[in-house]
Amino acid sequence: MRGVAILMVCRHNICRSPLAEGILVHALKTHGMQRMVKVDSAGTHVGMAGQRTDERARKVARMFGVKLKRGRSRRVVAKDFEKFDYILAMDQDNYRDLLQVCPDEFVYKLALIRSFCPETEQPEIPDPFYGSVKGFENTYQLLDSAVTGLIDELRRNVLR
Numbered sequence: 768m769r770g771v772a773i774l775m776v777c778r779h780n781i782c783r784s785p786l787a788e789g790i791l792v793h794a795l796k797t798h799g800m801q802r803m804v805k806v807d808s809a810g811t812h813v814g815m816a817g818q819r820t821d822e823r824a825r826k827v828a829r830m831f832g833v834k835l836k837r838g839r840s841r842r843v844v845a846k847d848f849e850k851f852d853y854i855l856a857m858d859q860d861n862y863r864d865l866l867q868v869c870p871d872e873f874v875y876k877l878a879l880i881r882s883f884c885p886e887t888e889q890p891e892i893p894d895p896f897y898g899s900v901k902g903f904e905n906t907y908q909l910l911d912s913a914v915t916g917l918i919d920e921l922r923r924n925v926l927r
Contacts, residue, residue: 771925772805773917774851775880776861780810780840782896782903783857785820787880787910789828789835794914804921807851811864813842821896827903831911848873852925855880855917858891881909883916 773791777783788808795801817839828835847854848869854876856862865877881890892909895902 770803770805771853771921772807772851773853773855774843774847775806775808775855775857776811776843776865777808777857777892778810778812778861778894779818779896780808780813780842781818782821782824783892783894783906783910784808784810785835785838785840786824786828786903786906787855787857787892787914789833790907790910790914791917792836793833794918798918798922800918800921808838809841809843809847811843811861813840817841821903823895823900823903824906827900827907830904831907843868845870848876852876853878853917858894880913880917883920884913885916886912 775784775787785808788806791806792801795804819839820835825835843865854865856865856877856879862877862879866874869877879890880892889909892906895906
């Protein structure tokens with residue numbers, strides 16, 4: 768059984784993608800799959816690399832029993848397209864930004880994270896940065912449902 772590497776991507780790598788990374792790592796541990804899947808996060812427009820995850824994202828994660836790693840923001844780099852099996856964008860803007868820099872032979876790895884959701888009435892994860900903690904709670908719920916679908920996908924088609 769070959770391991771899988773997943774990269775979560777948002778704009779600045781301080782809200783949505785670290786939250787998605789934490790939720791997925793937590794879910795993988797819950798399902799006993801943590802040794803089979805490597806997870807990381809990055810941003811398409813990281814202004815100042817090395818920023819900590821937004822305190823509101825950390826707070827909401829703690830509310831749901833999810834521990835976020837103490838990592839710092841980083842920008843998507845060329846090597847990521849080769850290294851990761853799934854590169855999951857939070858919204859259409861992130862997806863388009865990834866398409867612009869992704870080598871053609873790796874485009875098949877790109878997807879919206881919500882594409883793994885059975886209920887796709889909201890295809891994107893909205894950026895909660897300019898809102899309140901409530902927005903981060905909504906982001907958590909949307910990501911949690913997407914991660915559930917992603918885990919199902921991995922079990923069905925990858926980690927057999």
